[in-house]
Amino acid sequence: MLTFTTEAQNFLPPAIEWHGKSESLIAKATDPWITTTEKSGFVTTPDYDETMAWFKKLDNASPLLTMISIGKSVEGRDIFMIIASTEKNITPASLKKSARPLFLAQAGIHSGEIDGKDAGMMLLRDIAFGNKQTLLEKVNFLFIPILSVDAHERSSPYNRPNQRGPQNMGWRTNAQNLNPNRDYTKLDTKEIRSVLKVINDYDPVLYMDIHVTDGADYQYDITYGGIGRQGYSLGIRDWLETTYQTFTNDALTASGHLPGPLVYAFNDRDFSQGMTIQIGGPRFSDSYGDLRHLATILVENHSLKPFKQRVLGTYVLLENTLKLLATTGQSLKQITEKDKSNRMARFPLQWKVPQLKTAVGFDTRGIQPEINATAAPADSFQLAAIASVIRKSSVTNSDYVEWLGKPVKQTVADYKSTEPFDFISRPKGYWVPASCDVVIERLKLHGIKMAILTQPKEVTVEMYRITDYVFGDDNHHILPFQGHIQVSAATKSEIRKQLFAPGSVYISTDQPLGDLAVFLLEPTSKDSYFSWGFFHTIFERTEYIEAYVMEPMAKKMLDESPALQKEFEEKKATDKNFANNQNAILTWFYSKTKYYDERYLLYPVGREL
Numbered sequence: 001m002l003t004f005t006t007e008a009q010n011f012l013p014p015a016i017e018w019h020g021k022s023e024s025l026i027a028k029a030t031d032p033w034i035t036t037t038e039k040s041g042f043v044t045t046p047d048y049d050e051t052m053a054w055f056k057k058l059d060n061a062s063p064l065l066t067m068i069s070i071g072k073s074v075e076g077r078d079i080f081m082i083i084a085s086t087e088k089n090i091t092p093a094s095l096k097k098s099a100r101p102l103f104l105a106q107a108g109i110h111s112g113e114i115d116g117k118d119a120g121m122m123l124l125r126d127i128a129f130g131n132k133q134t135l136l137e138k139v140n141f142l143f144i145p146i147l148s149v150d151a152h153e154r155s156s157p158y159n160r161p162n163q164r165g166p167q168n169m170g171w172r173t174n175a176q177n178l179n180p181n182r183d184y185t186k187l188d189t190k191e192i193r194s195v196l197k198v199i200n201d202y203d204p205v206l207y208m209d210i211h212v213t214d215g216a217d218y219q220y221d222i223t224y225g226g227i228g229r230q231g232y233s234l235g236i237r238d239w240l241e242t243t244y245q246t247f248t249n250d251a252l253t254a255s256g257h258l259p260g261p262l263v264y265a266f267n268d269r270d271f272s273q274g275m276t277i278q279i280g281g282p283r284f285s286d287s288y289g290d291l292r293h294l295a296t297i298l299v300e301n302h303s304l305k306p307f308k309q310r311v312l313g314t315y316v317l318l319e320n321t322l323k324l325l326a327t328t329g330q331s332l333k334q335i336t337e338k339d340k341s342n343r344m345a346r347f348p349l350q351w352k353v354p355q356l357k358t359a360v361g362f363d364t365r366g367i368q369p370e371i372n373a374t375a376a377p378a379d380s381f382q383l384a385a386i387a388s389v390i391r392k393s394s395v396t397n398s399d400y401v402e403w404l405g406k407p408v409k410q411t412v413a414d415y416k417s418t419e420p421f422d423f424i425s426r427p428k429g430y431w432v433p434a435s436c437d438v439v440i441e442r443l444k445l446h447g448i449k450m451a452i453l454t455q456p457k458e459v460t461v462e463m464y465r466i467t468d469y470v471f472g473d474d475n476h477h478i479l480p481f482q483g484h485i486q487v488s489a490a491t492k493s494e495i496r497k498q499l500f501a502p503g504s505v506y507i508s509t510d511q512p513l514g515d516l517a518v519f520l521l522e523p524t525s526k527d528s529y530f531s532w533g534f535f536h537t538i539f540e541r542t543e544y545i546e547a548y549v550m551e552p553m554a555k556k557m558l559d560e561s562p563a564l565q566k567e568f569e570e571k572k573a574t575d576k577n578f579a580n581n582q583n584a585i586l587t588w589f590y591s592k593t594k595y596y597d598e599r600y601l602l603y604p605v606g607r608e609l
C-alpha cells in the first residue's frame, strides 16, 4: 500500500516574521503558573484533562476564580466555565442582578480554532496572581475555555491544514459530527444548549465567540465584528461599530497587532472581485446574538498567522474588552434595553447585498450570484492585502491563487448586506399546538416566554397552507445538512377557528425575544423549525378512500355541479398526465370532499393577529 506524508504546512503561503509588545505577556520560564503552551514556545496546546486540571488548581489557589460545569457533552465530558468576579455572591441570579456589566467569552466552539482557550488561561492567571486584578473592579467575567469538548479530544496534526499551529488541533464538528456554529436556532447539540442556559441564567451584556479563519490571505491578524450594517439590534450594532471597534483597535495596534474587520473574498478565492460580509443567519452566533439583542462579537483570528501571534492578540482583545466594559458597560446595558423594547411591525426575514439579485449566505458558498446592474456601486475599502497571482494548475487544468507573502494596499469593492426583504407582518403572538412538543421544548431553551394551556381552547388564528415546496439545502441538493433534510416552501394564509389542546402554548411577540420567536416560527424563514425539517409529517397524507366509493361519488358530484364539470374538463384538457391517471383523478375529487384530510399541508402553528 502506498502511503503519503501530508505536510500541508509546507504548502502554506509564506509566513511573515512578527514581533510585538504583547510578547511581554508571556510568563517567565520560572513562573510556577506558566502554561504548557507558553512553555512549549506556542508549539502545542494542552488537552482537555490537562487544561481543566490546571484551571481547577487555579480555582483552588485564587478567591477570584470559580470553575463550574455548565453541562455535559454526549461523551460525558463536563463543559466547564470559569467565573471571575470579586463579588461575594456569584450565583447566576446574583450576577444577573448585579450592577456590574457581565462579559461572556467562549473559546473552542470549533475546537481546532483554540486560540481563545490559551489566551484565557494566561489572562485569568494574570488576574489571579499578576497585576490584573483591577480588571474585575467594575466588571464580572465568564469564560468557557473549550465549548466543543469532545471534538477537542479528536486531536491530530492533520485536522486543519490551512492553519499555522498549534501542532495538535481539535476537530471542527462535535462527536455527533454536528457543527455547533450552525446550531444556535435548532438546538440539537448539548454544547449550544449549555451556552444558551448560561446566556439565559446570567444575562451577559456582551458575548464573544472566538474562532480562527479559513480562506484568503491578508495582513490582519485579529479580525472581528458584529454582523455589519444590517440586523435587528440597531443600537447595539452602532456601539460595536464605533465605541467597541475604536477602543479595541487602538489597544491591539498599540500591542503590535493589526486588527481588521471580518474579511471574506467575494469570489471565495482572492480580492480581485471585492470582499463581502456573508450573512449566515441566526444559526450562527453573531446573527443569533443580533436577533436576541445581545451584543455579540465574532472573532476570527487569521489562520495563516503563527499560533503565538494569534493567542497574544486574543489576550489583548479579551483584556481590553474588560477594560472597555468597566467604563462603557452601563451605557451598553441601556442601549441593549432599548433594542430589547423595539417591536418591528414589518419584519424582514432576509437581507441581501443591493448590488446582487439574490441573497448569498455563508452556507450557499459556490453559488455565483447575479449582479444587479441598476444598483448604486458598492462602497470601497482599503484592504491591507497580501499580493497574489493566479496560477494554472497542471493537475486540474484550472486556475488557483498563489499568495506571495508580500504586504500591499489594495482598494476593493465592499459588498454589504444592507437591504432587507421578504417582509412579514408581526403577529400579536403564536399558538403552538401540544403536538409540536419537540419544538416547544426548544423554544423554552431559547428563553422565550410562553403561556401553557391547561384547558382546551378554540382560537381564531391565521394559519399557513403549504402550496409549493422543495426539499434540500440552499443549493437544492437533497442531502442531509447538519443531520436534517431542509425544506423551503410557498404558503397561502387561511383564517381558521382552531382548537388547541391542553399543553399547547401561546407565545406573545411583545417580549424581548419576540423577534427570535418570529424568526423561529415563520415557516418561510431560513432558520425556522419548519425549514430545518421539524414539521415534515405535514407532508404526509395518511387516510384513503377506495375507488368503489370514490367513482360513484365523483359521478354524483359532476351530475350535481355544472361548474365542477367545467373545471374537470379544463383540467383534463390542460394536463394530459392527469387525464390518463385514474388515481390522480380520484384524488382530485377526494380533495373536494369533506372526507379529505383538511390538515394535509397545513402548518400547525397559528398566528394571532
Ligand SMILES: [Zn+2]
Pocket (backbone or CB within 6 Å): 110, 113, 211, 212
Ligand atoms: Zn470557526
